[in-house]
Structures are given as C-alpha cells and as structure tokens.
Amino acid sequence: MVLRRRGIRLGSQVPTSVTWSLLLWAVVAVVAVPLLWAILTSFKPDSETQRYPPTILPETFTFQNYFELFRVLPFGTFYLNTIEVAALTSLLTIALSSMAAYSMARFRNLWTEAAGYGIGAIDSLLALVTLYAAFFLPLAIWQLRAYFAGIPPDIEEAAMTDGATRFEAFYLVILPQALPGLIATGILCFAVVWNEYLFSSLLLVTPAKQTLSAGLSHVLIGKYDVYSWGALMAACVLMTLPLVLVFTVVQRQLVAGLSSGAVKG
Numbered sequence: 072m073v074l075r076r077r078g079i080r081l082g083s084q085v086p087t088s089v090t091w092s093l094l095l096w097a098v099v100a101v102v103a104v105p106l107l108w109a110i111l112t113s114f115k116p117d118s119e120t121q122r123y124p125p126t127i128l129p130e131t132f133t134f135q136n137y138f139e140l141f142r143v144l145p146f147g148t149f150y151l152n153t154i155e156v157a158a159l160t161s162l163l164t165i166a167l168s169s170m171a172a173y174s175m176a177r178f179r180n181l182w183t184e185a186a187g188y189g190i191g192a193i194d195s196l197l198a199l200v201t202l203y204a205a206f207f208l209p210l211a212i213w214q215l216r217a218y219f220a221g222i223p224p225d226i227e228e229a230a231m232t233d234g235a236t237r238f239e240a241f242y243l244v245i246l247p248q249a250l251p252g253l254i255a256t257g258i259l260c261f262a263v264v265w266n267e268y269l270f271s272s273l274l275l276v277t278p279a280k281q282t283l284s285a286g287l288s289h290v291l292i293g294k295y296d297v298y299s300w301g302a303l304m305a306a307c308v309l310m311t312l313p314l315v316l317v318f319t320v321v322q323r324q325l326v327a328g329l330s331s332g333a334v335k336g
Contacts, residue, residue, distance in 0.1 A: 106311065113137070113305040120300045136301035137309075143298065146306070148279055149286040154313075156196055156271075156282055157264040160203040161257040167204065168211035169253065173241055175212070176219035194276045202274070203264050211256045218252035219245065254321055262314055283310055 112120055113136050115129045140146050226248065227240035235243065246253070265283075272285040281289070287306050291298045 109304045109307045109311075113301060113308050115301055117299055117301055120304075136299065136305040139299060140302045140305050140309075143302070144286060144290040145278060146286075146309075149281055149283045150309075152196060152280060153265060153282040153284075156200055156203070157261045159200045160207070160264045161261045163200060163204040164207045164211050164260050165253055165257050168208055168215055168256070169246065169249070170241075171208075172212045172215035173219050173245060175216050177224065193274055194280060195274070196280055199271060199274055199282075202270055203260075203267070207260050207263070211260065214256050215249065215252055218249050222248050258317060258321060261317070265310075265314060 111127065111129060114132050114134070115126070116131050116133050116135065119126060119130060222245060227237075227244050230240040230244045231237065267282075268284040268288065271282045272288065275281045275285055278286065278289075283306075287303070291303050291306065297303055
C-alpha cells in the first residue's frame, strides 16, 4: 500500500516536471527567437530583407551590412563611448554605494535608517556618468546593504584588533567577502546603462560623444523609415555580444550575489 502511494506520488510529479520543462523552453524560445532572427537578418542583403514572404535562412550570405554600419556612422566611437559611460557608472556606483551600504549596515541610527528610505551639463560624457550613478545609487545601496548585513561583524573586529583601521578592515576584509554582491550590482548597472536611450539622446548632441543607442537612432532610424534593416540588425548583434559575454563569464557570481542580497538583512 505504501509503495502504491509512493508510486502515485512519483507518477503525479512527472507531468508537473514535464509542464515546467515545456514552460521554461517556451520562455527560452520567446527570448532567443528575436535574437536569432536579428543574427540571420544581419547577414541578408537589403533586397532579401524587404522581400515578401520573408526568408528565414539567408539565401545570399553577406557581411556587407557590417561594413555598411561602420561606413555610414562612427560605430566604433559609439561603442567606445558606451563602454566608457557604462564602466565608469558601474565603478562609481559600486564605490559610493558600498561605503554607504556598509555604514548603514554597521552604524544603525536615526540618520542612517532615514537615509535608507530617502535616498546641467549638456553634451558631456562625465555629466551622463554622474546622472546614471545618482540614478542607480539607491538601488545599489539597498542591494549591498542587505549583503553587508549578512557578513558577521566579528571578521572586521578581529582585523581592527590586529591594528587595522576601520577603512582598512572594510577595504581589505569586508569587500572581498562581499565580492559576489559587488559583481551582481555592477553587472546590473552596466547592463542597464549599456542599453539606456532617454538620457543619452537628450544630453549628448555631438556625434563623436554619442553612445550606441542614441547614435544608432539618429542615423539608422529616420522619422518615417529605416536606413537599412540589415545594418540595424548587425548593430543589434554587435550591441548584444558584450552583454552575452559578460553574463556568461560572471553568471555564478551574479546568481550568488542576487540570491544573497535577497535573503540577507
């Protein structure tokens, strides 16, 4: 009787497992199919991308869209500007939010608790970095505060007993312990800044200072039409590659940092 009940219980778990597997594959398809379509379209000539009915696989395989992308606009400059803005924003946000979050986790008083809940330059990359950092600081502080709160104070107290100052204990002892949380916060900040359009399109005027999203929209996307769908898809592929590589390399630290920050504190 017990075996029969166990058999029924195990048998009832099989459809549930299959259902979840199908659901996850459906989510993967929804995410992957547009990216796959963009990759295939980037290797088609314009005559084929505008054909109806559309072709799935390229009948004429060409790299012309990638060459055209660098010919009609300073794509390399846009790329370097975006890397500079995203990297500096992530570093500035992590540097400021880690100290603020550590202070709020260790020195709890009326002011730090209140801060935890209260948190015009045109055509300048530095001004854009400052704006992004100010925008992401509250989220980064909230994420890192939960992580620092989960680190035992005994570790830094032992370091200070051995002669380290408070800042040395924070920099040499606590920050290495919080590395997964720092990586997770930095990567999330980098990914959002990498794709941000609104502020960059409003503040950056000179083409030599524009980022990818703003520069591509001003050149490839007109008011009524698109310059070249193949070139636009090639730009999308090149914009996506860095994020895919970064998430692939640090996926373990990212998951560990997000899960720890969600349950600690």
